[in-house]
Amino acid sequence: MSPVDDAGQYPGAAPGPGVLTSRLIDIPQQLFAEEHWGRKALLTHRAGDFADLFSPAAVDELISRRGLRSPFLRVAKDGETLPVSSFTSPGGVGATIGDQLDDTALWRHLDAGATLVLQALQRTWEPIGDFVTRLAEELGHPVQANAYITPPQNQGFDDHYDVHDVFVLQISGTKRWIIHEPVVDHPLRDQPWTDRRDEVAAAAADAPAIDAVLEPGDVLYLPRGWLHAATAQGEVSIHLTLGVHTWTGHAVAEQLAQAVTTILRDDPEIRASLPLGVEELDQDIVDLVKKRFADALDQADPRPAFHRTRRSQARPAPLGPLAQLRAVNDLGPDTLVSWRGGLDSTVTGSRLMTRVGWLDLTDEELTAVRRLLDGEVLTCGEFGTHLTRRLLRAGVVVPVQS
Known part of the structure; x- marks a missing residue:
């Protein structure tokens, strides 16, 4: 793949080709932004070699030698997430920790067909942390990284959609992905697929938009809402999922409403008690609040709260x-x-x-x-x-x- 030097078109992008165009897609960033970002899936074959980011050896080290605790791993089988107690144990002498990963238990789960999910790898595996930081700066949206380790001929999760965009990077083995278009466009974080099980099941029975086997070096981009299910093929499959937690107009609206209510705190008439014995809102009260709300809306600026929230969604580079x-x-x-x-x-x-x-x-x-x-x-x-x-x-x- 030939990198496309167009990262400078976007604020925050480093000079020269960024990780998006040099490692994840083989089309110009402008074209990706216009035709795929938040709109349409994109499959890129042979995007590159991701051995510098992750590997089977990294999986073994994280599980057996890093002393990770339960929030950093979950286990799924037959579409269900297994209880934490089934793969954790005490840390041993001198460690008053009761939920460290139990590598023997995890081996047995894997051998029985379960998928292991290493979560928040940007916090536990330095190469991925550095990569995620660069990608988040280029995209302008927070990014997290999970790894999915699935034994041959197994599927960790049934057809579902995510409430964040994802880049899927196939690390080792192969995995068949069956993709369908959304049943709800641009779902918010409080609109999970479990609220639409019947719609998801019906859509998954139709002909897929994409049916492809990902091989090492392939990358799949899925906007939030796109249905997917994936099955490992003839050997253990390891893939990284880079979850992009996109900012939305709805988030800006929330920040704007917060700014308005902050302004209204200084209005003594709005702070006043409603009439004694009130059971229903009088229309005059509703009209007054609407008018003052509209007046405050002209003054409100959601940007300070937006930037504060944005900064809280990611961590800076490590400091010793x-x-x-x-x-x-x-x-x-x-x-x-x-x-x-x-x-x-x-x-x-x-x-x-x-x-x-x-x-x-x-x-x-x-x-x-x-x-x-x-x-x-x-x-x-x-x-x-x-x-x-x-x-x-x-x-x-x-x-x-x-």
Whole structure:
């Protein structure tokens, strides 16, 4: 596949081809945005080699050696999720933890045909964490990663749809995917497929939109709402699902309503009690609230609440507390620092907003900070000791080995 250098068309995309166009799709990003994003499934054969992201050996290490706890894994068989107690056990001497993964129990479940689902891999497997951070920055929407390990000729889940978009990356083995168009367009997070079981079952009985076997290196994009079921073929199948939790107009409407009600808190007439003994709302009261709501709507700005919520939906790049402390204590003119990744940094006036807090800066300091935001690596000498120490302590810059 030839990467398409068009990532610069979108805010937040890094210069040059991003991971979307270089690793997940073989069409220009603009075409993907216009014809597929949130609209239509896309199957890309031989998108690339994902051995740097995940592997069978990674599965074994995570399950047997990392001491993961139950939230990071679930087990499914015959369309049902098995109880956590069936694959966890105490951590042993010195570990007062009762729900660590039991590798023997998980082996037995796998051998009996169950699918193992490693969840939130962006938190437990560094290569995936780095990849997810880059993809989320390019898409402008939060991304999480799960791995599905399914034994031959087995299916973990019945036909269903997700309430988030997904990129499916086939890692090893093969899996047959049967895809149908949505029974509900753009379902929200509180509109799961379980509320529409009969519609889903009926649609799944029709001819599929896609019936394909994914081989290692293939990628499937599914917008939320698209029905799917997948069955491993002649060997164990491992695939990654990158779940894109898209922001929606409905989310903006929620933030707008929140902004309006905040404004109405300052209106004493709206704060006043309703009449004594009220049983039904008087139309005059409804009309008054509607009018004040409409007046407040003209003043309301949903963007601050939107950005606060957006920042809370993902984590910044890792920060080593001991390395950070050494950098602060040993700070010298030659100390190199760079901007910490994944901070979702924005500058409004003289205020720098990030996922780990905000800082007010002078114009001179902002000029220097913008150089870091542009990707430069600077020394303390050219950045200033006071500002460097302040940014290190705030956790927005990290030391770089020379």
